Amino acid sequence: MRVRYRTLLLLLLACCIGIVLWWVSIDPLAGIQVTEASYGMNCGGKPGNITSGIGKICNGRQNCTFPVDVRVAGIDPAGGCDKDFALAYVCIPSSTVRYLSAPPGRGSRQVFHITCGER
Amino acid sequence: MLLRPAWLSKWPMSLERRSDRASRYLGVIALLALILLLASQTGFFSPGYRISHDTASYVGVPGYSEGLSLSNFADRLRLPGLSLFVAAATGGALPHRNAITYQICGNSVLGDQPPCDKVVAPSADLVLFRHDPVVYFFSQQTAADFQRVISAAKLLLIVSFAALYFAMALWINPLLAVLATIALWTISVPSGPSELEIVMTECLFPSLLFLYAATVMMSLYYHGYLWPTLGSFLALYIFFVRPSLIYIDALQVALLLWLLPWRRAWIKCSIPLLPMLAGFIWFFVFSPTFFFAEAGGDSEALRVAILSDESTIDCVQDPELKPLIGAYIYSAYNAPGVLGKWAAVHNDIDRYMLFGFGNVYRFNFPQNPIYSDPVVKPYLGPNGLLPSAVMGRAVAAAAACNRARDANFFVLVTKMVFGLTQPLTPHVPRRFFATERAFYISFWVLCAAIALALARGDLARTIIIAGLVVIHVLNVCIVGLKQGGESRYTFVTEPLYVAAFLFAAAYLLNSVVDLFALFRRRVTDKEIQAASVRI
Numbered sequence: 001m002r003v004r005y006r007t008l009l010l011l012l013l014a015c016c017i018g019i020v021l022w023w024v025s026i027d028p029l030a031g032i033q034v035t036e037a038s039y040g041m042n043c044g045g046k047p048g049n050i051t052s053g054i055g056k057i058c059n060g061r062q063n064c065t066f067p068v069d070v071r072v073a074g075i076d077p078a079g080g081c082d083k084d085f086a087l088a089y090v091c092i093p094s095s096t097v098r099y100l101s102a103p104p105g106r107g108s109r110q111v112f113h114i115t116c117g118e119r
Numbered sequence: 120m121l122l123r124p125a126w127l128s129k130w131p132m133s134l135e136r137r138s139d140r141a142s143r144y145l146g147v148i149a150l151l152a153l154i155l156l157l158a159s160q161t162g163f164f165s166p167g168y169r170i171s172h173d174t175a176s177y178v179g180v181p182g183y184s185e186g187l188s189l190s191n192f193a194d195r196l197r198l199p200g201l202s203l204f205v206a207a208a209t210g211g212a213l214p215h216r217n218a219i220t221y222q223i224c225g226n227s228v229l230g231d232q233p234p235c236d237k238v239v240a241p242s243a244d245l246v247l248f249r250h251d252p253v254v255y256f257f258s259q260q261t262a263a264d265f266q267r268v269i270s271a272a273k274l275l276l277i278v279s280f281a282a283l284y285f286a287m288a289l290w291i292n293p294l295l296a297v298l299a300t301i302a303l304w305t306i307s308v309p310s311g312p313s314e315l316e317i318v319m320t321e322c323l324f325p326s327l328l329f330l331y332a333a334t335v336m337m338s339l340y341y342h343g344y345l346w347p348t349l350g351s352f353l354a355l356y357i358f359f360v361r362p363s364l365i366y367i368d369a370l371q372v373a374l375l376l377w378l379l380p381w382r383r384a385w386i387k388c389s390i391p392l393l394p395m396l397a398g399f400i401w402f403f404v405f406s407p408t409f410f411f412a413e414a415g416g417d418s419e420a421l422r423v424a425i426l427s428d429e430s431t432i433d434c435v436q437d438p439e440l441k442p443l444i445g446a447y448i449y450s451a452y453n454a455p456g457v458l459g460k461w462a463a464v465h466n467d468i469d470r471y472m473l474f475g476f477g478n479v480y481r482f483n484f485p486q487n488p489i490y491s492d493p494v495v496k497p498y499l500g501p502n503g504l505l506p507s508a509v510m511g512r513a514v515a516a517a518a519a520c521n522r523a524r525d526a527n528f529f530v531l532v533t534k535m536v537f538g539l540t541q542p543l544t545p546h547v548p549r550r551f552f553a554t555e556r557a558f559y560i561s562f563w564v565l566c567a568a569i570a571l572a573l574a575r576g577d578l579a580r581t582i583i584i585a586g587l588v589v590i591h592v593l594n595v596c597i598v599g600l601k602q603g604g605e606s607r608y609t610f611v612t613e614p615l616y617v618a619a620f621l622f623a624a625a626y627l628l629n630s631v632v633d634l635f636a637l638f639r640r641r642v643t644d645k646e647i648q649a650a651s652v653r654i
Contacts (some may be wrong), residue, residue, distance in 0.1 A: 003405050009573050017566055024413035028541060029466060041125070048310070052461035056452055059468030065430035095133050101353070111429055 029044065031116055032058045032089050040071050040083030042104050049077055054087065063115035068102075091116035133287050142293040143285060150284050150297050152305055154277060161310035168262075168269045170248055170255060170478040173317045174440040175219040176263075181473050182214040185489040192405055200360030201320050208271035220258045224412040226455045227252040228478040228487050265318050272315065272322040280304060283618065286336035288476045290580060291625045300377055300623035306551050307614035320360050321607055326612035331367065332587060332615065338378060341577040347375055347391035361611065363601075366593050369394055372599035416507075418601045420514045425470040426521040426528060435521035440513045443505075446492040447513070451479040453488045467528050468535065468543045469575065471603035482510050532599040534551035536609050547604050551617050568623030571630060580626060587619035 034055035036048045050073040056071065058064035058077045068085050077083065082104040088097050101116055125284060140433040158164060169213050182193040192199035192206065192214065205213045225233035229252055238254040240247040246262045248255040257265075280300055289298040307325065315320035334350035355366050355370040372395070379388040382526040402408070423431075425456070432441050450610070458476040464470055474480070482505050489495055500506045508628065534540050538552030552558055565588060591612040598608045 006573055006576060008572065011568055013566065013573065020562065023530065023533070024539065025536075026530050028527050031466075033465065052464075054469075056461040056464040059464055060469075061428070062527070063430075065428050065433070067429055098209060113430075 001082030010086075019037045027093070029060070029092035030092050031062050032061050032064055032114060033060075033092055034087065034089045036088045038086045039068060039075070040077040040081065041086065045077030045083065047075075049075060058089070058114065063113070063117065065111060065113045067111045072102055085110075085112075087112070087114070089114060130389050139293065143288040146293040146297050146505045147285055150300055151277070151410055151481045153297075153301050154280060157301070158277075161308075163273065163308070163310075166266060166270075167312065167316050168265045169317045169318055170219070170250070170265065171310070171319050172250060175255065176322075178205055178214040178218045178318070179216060179482055180214045181216055182206060183211045184215050189401060191403060192407050193241040193406055195407055195409055198359045198362055198402070198406065200356055201323065202360075203359070204271070204323060205268050205318075206262075208268045213261065213264045213268070216583060218261055219255050221253050221255045223252060224254050225252040228454055228456075228481055228484050228485070229253075230486055237325065256273050268318055269316050272326070275323070275326045276308070276315065277368055279326040279333075282333040286333035286340075286620060287643060289336060289340045290583065291622065294630050295625040295629060299618075299625050302621055303614065303618055306617050309550065314610060318364060319460075319607075321611065323360055323390070324611040326362065326372060327353065327619070328590065328612060328615050332618065335374065336583055337584065338374070338581060342378070344387060344390055345377075347378065348394065350576060351375070351394045355395045363365070363597055363608075364590075364594065364611075367590060367599075370589070371395065372583070375588075392617060413603075414623060415512070416511060417480055419518050420482075420510070421474055421523065422528070423514050423517040424448055424474045424479050425467050426524040427517055431520045435516045437512075440516050442494045443498055443509070443513045446494045447489050447510075448517075449478075450488040450492050453491075454479045455486075466543065467524075468547075470512075470604060472544050472546055475603065482507070490518060528538075529596075529599040532602075532604040533595055536595050536598065536604050547609075550610070551613060561616070564620060564627065565623050568626050571627065584626070586618050587615045587622070591616035591619075 018025040034051055037051045037054040038047045039045055039050045039053075041047060050068075053075070054066060054068075057066050066072060084104045085102040087100040089100075092096055098114070100112060102110060102112070152430070165330060172305075175193065177195050180197065180199075181196050182202065183206060185191050189199055192202035202214050222232075222238055223230045224232045224238050226232070232252075235249055235251050235254055238247070241258050244259060245256045246259060248257070277506060280303070283303075284296055284300040287299065291299070305640040308315070318324070331350060334346050334353055338346040338350055343565055349373055354368045357367055368520055372392070375388070381388050423444075424447065429443070429445075431448070432445050433442060451457065451474055454474070454477040457473045457479065459472055464473065478484070479487070482489065485503060490503075492590070498509055531540070535543055536552070537558045538549055538557055539558060542549065550559075552593050567583060569581055571582055572578075572584065594612040595609055598604055602608055
């Protein structure tokens with residue numbers, strides 16, 4: 001095999017190794033995990049009543065934009081009452097808890113955004 | 120310019136060309152004996168078969184009963200590969216129309232029907248096979264034919280191992296080739312029920328790929344036209360069985376262009392290309408199959424459900440499509456089989472499995488939860504369903520807004536398949552890549568073997584090792600782009616990666632032994648020289 005082709009192929013091998021090492025370094029599971037989400041606690045709603053409702057949309061993502069309404073939450077803890085919203089989440093692999101909350105009156109069909117990027 | 124050290128040129132080329140036929144034939148006999156022993160201990164020969172949801176589409180094509188045309192073994196979704204094998208294994212008894220009938224059961228996107236365990240066969244002489252949310256019925260004769268298909272597939276597997284060994288023994292020490300092939304059997308052929316016993320395309324792998332790999336090794340050794348032609352037939356047949364492996368045909372074309380002396384005899388060199396050329400002309404001009412269009416649309420719709428949130432809706436430019444996308448991505452979580460499992464969603468793999476098994480992307484069923492959202496009413500067609508063109512536009516628009524998440528999902532799926540994440544789902548069991556160590560060890564052994572082969576100017580062995588790895592890596596990449604990493608897609612080519620690793624390890628071991636022999640010979644030569652000087 002000519003030296004020129006052998007050199008090119010060895011360089012190609014080196015590139016492939018570099019790509020694989022870069023791919024291995026990425027952590028695709030790093031992201032949001034919702035630990036507790038509460039909707040309408042001011043109206044008698046239970047703490048953490050929509051944790052799975054928000055988690056199903058946001059868990060595993062680097063950033064998440066979601067509305068808080070009955071369609072997403074899956075429940076309406078108190079019809080006719082302006083409901084507040086509170087959220088606690090972590091950004092895997094960190095265990096630091098981050099918080100987000102909204103007062104009553106903003107709880108129906110407001111859109112929220114959370115991220116694991118720099119705050 | 121890479122200079123070659125002098126010591127490298129003195130490295131004995133004992134591996135250059137092996138033509139010890141006697142040891143190869145003895146090796147085949149030893150290999151078959153060992154395989155039969157292992158197989159009998161693991162229940163490989165035990166009777167048994169299963170069918171899956173797609174089986175009906177393969178065995179329900181017209182078959183011989185409507186003529187010998189290749190199109191009678193294919194339909195809109197399926198190319199004729201598996202159907203032809205089924206026909207050969209059953210002597211033409213299968214396939215035929217209505218070989219399998221079915222009834223939808225339980226509560227799913229497909230319909231709201233009585234529970235699956237309450238379904239009974241329409242007549243007593245039919246075999247009933249439950250695969251929720253569908254129950255299948257077929258005759259006793261068809262059941263016997265299914266068993267014949269699985270038995271033929273198992274026989275083909277054993278033959279393919281023998282062929283692979285025979286070809287490998289041309290390039291590495293025959294004893295090492297036997298050991299590598301036995302190790303390959305132990306790793307790649309599971310004990311107990313597996314995809315080898317499902318009447319699906321999976322039962323033909325890795326047999327077909329091993330046979331193809333054997334023809335490539337023979338082509339590189341013999342430099343004739345027979346083996347390349349056989350390889351082309353196999354590459355075409357592999358495409359007919361599993362269209363997602365179409366890139367193997369591209370690799371075969373590249374191999375033929377490099378291997379054959381086109382400048383000297385271009386007419387003769389065209390002969391190995393003819394099978395693939397004829398096959399693809401039939402596929403594009405005469406076949407009834409629209410596989411890529413259908414599969415691509417379903418895959419894209421599923422990914423939109425997995426990866427989208429409110430930011431996707433905001434990103435889409437067309438205001439007509441925004442409500443439709445919102446209805447789809449939020450209703451998907453209310454599908455039967457998904458509702459009630461929200462707490463189980465921790466990442467996109469969980470979403471993929473829930474939405475995939477929940478059939479949330481099947482808009483042609485009125486039970487799809489998207490139709491319970493009043494927002495979609497203005498979009499409905501005369502049949503009360505969403506037109507495929509409209510949903511296609513909506514899905515494409517949403518997919519364009521999810522590129523970053525799509526890339527992350529691709530990395531997640533590929534790392535999961537190669538064992539670089541913790542186990543995320545029982546639908547992706549692990550065989551070779553049971554631990555991270557398996558990936559790292561195999562990766563560095565492969566790199567070392569390829570680097571050594573290149574440094575020694577051994578392009579044939581480089582092609583063998585790299586080619587086998589590339590086939591598996593490309594398949595995993597396609598799965599990462601289009602699917603969610605299920606083992607039914609990746610186990611098809613994983614044995615090729617294992618074969619490449621074992622071949623590379625044997626090559627390195629053989630090279631180390633040869634280098635040691637060279638060192639000892641140099642030491643002995645120096646001692647003889649010193650003794651003659653004293654005399």
